[in-house]
Amino acid sequence: MILTESFYARKDVVKIAKELLGKVLVTRFDGILTSGMIVETEAYAGATDKASHAYGNRRTNRTEIIYGHGGAAYVYLCYGIHHLFNVVTNIQDTPHAILIRAIEPMEGINVMLQRRGKEKLQPLLTAGPGAMSMALGIHTKHSGLSLQGPGIHIEDRGIKISKKDIVAATRVGVAYAMDDALRPYRFYIKDNKYVSKGKGL
DNA sequence: CAAACGATTTTCT
DNA sequence: GAAAATCGTTTGG
Numbered sequence: 001m002i003l004t005e006s007f008y009a010r011k012d013v014v015k016i017a018k019e020l021l022g023k024v025l026v027t028r029f030d031g032i033l034t035s036g037m038i039v040e041t042e043a044y045a046g047a048t049d050k051a052s053h054a055y056g057n058r059r060t061n062r063t064e065i066i067y068g069h070g071g072a073a074y075v076y077l078c079y080g081i082h083h084l085f086n087v088v089t090n091i092q093d094t095p096h097a098i099l100i101r102a103i104e105p106m107e108g109i110n111v112m113l114q115r116r117g118k119e120k121l122q123p124l125l126t127a128g129p130g131a132m133s134m135a136l137g138i139h140t141k142h143s144g145l146s147l148q149g150p151g152i153h154i155e156d157r158g159i160k161i162s163k164k165d166i167v168a169a170t171r172v173g174v175a176y177a178m179d180d181a182l183r184p185y186r187f188y189i190k191d192n193k194y195v196s197k198g199k200g201l
Numbered sequence: 202c203a204a205a206c207g208a209t210t211t212t213c214t
Numbered sequence: 215g216a217a218a219a220t221c222g223t224t225t226g227g
Contacts, residue, residue: 042208051208062223080220082209099208130209140222173208 003154008070008089013096017043022161027136027152036103040188040195042171046095051177054095065144066095075143082130085138102127104194128196165190172198
């Protein structure tokens with residue numbers, strides 16, 4: 001089943017980040033379907049989190065989407081090269097978001113290989129937020145799209161991730177956030193080879 | 202209006 | 215392991 005607004009609108013962003021593990025992220029652009037199981041996420045707790053773009057309730061044109069109601073996509077450009085895909089959670093004016101960092105490819109693998117300029121399936125195809133977005137065809141122009149719409153959505157296909165297989169760790173690439181960089185807001189599936197290596201382990 | 206910077210990835214040494 | 219690539223957003227003049 002497709003996750004609905006009520007899934008994203010809840011208030012515990014950390015809990016939702018854990019629940020997203022094992023769900024399936026699906027994109028369909030120009031009639032081309034690609035999908036993969038989410039194996040790695042990071043929570044960003046808005047106003048109280050220095051690592052978030054919305055720290056201190058700072059509002060800018062770019063981050064306005066995070067302030068909207070849960071269930072939308074927030075895509076932004078990092079380092080001028082990479083498109084990072086986030087899921088907006090919580091309710092209007094509470095800027096929580098979850099970064100999807102890695103997936104295990106399921107459908108449309110040949111398309112993903114083509115988009116990434118690769119020839120054979122290997123973990124680095126979708127391990128890491130920038131690489132995953134490119135494989136799924138996600139672009140900053142998709143920022144603000146509803147996750148219930150035709151382009152992007154997340155499905156529950158009944159995959160159960162055992163609690164003992166969920167690992168909590170510190171987030172990647174947020175050293176500038178000082179003490180908040182130490183929060184255990186990164187979650188991934190233990191022993192899954194499609195989890196990105198990161199730098200924070 | 203100009204300048205600095207980043208929730209990363211790839212490539213070269 | 216270190217450094218470059220590259221551009222929209224944000225911040226300062």
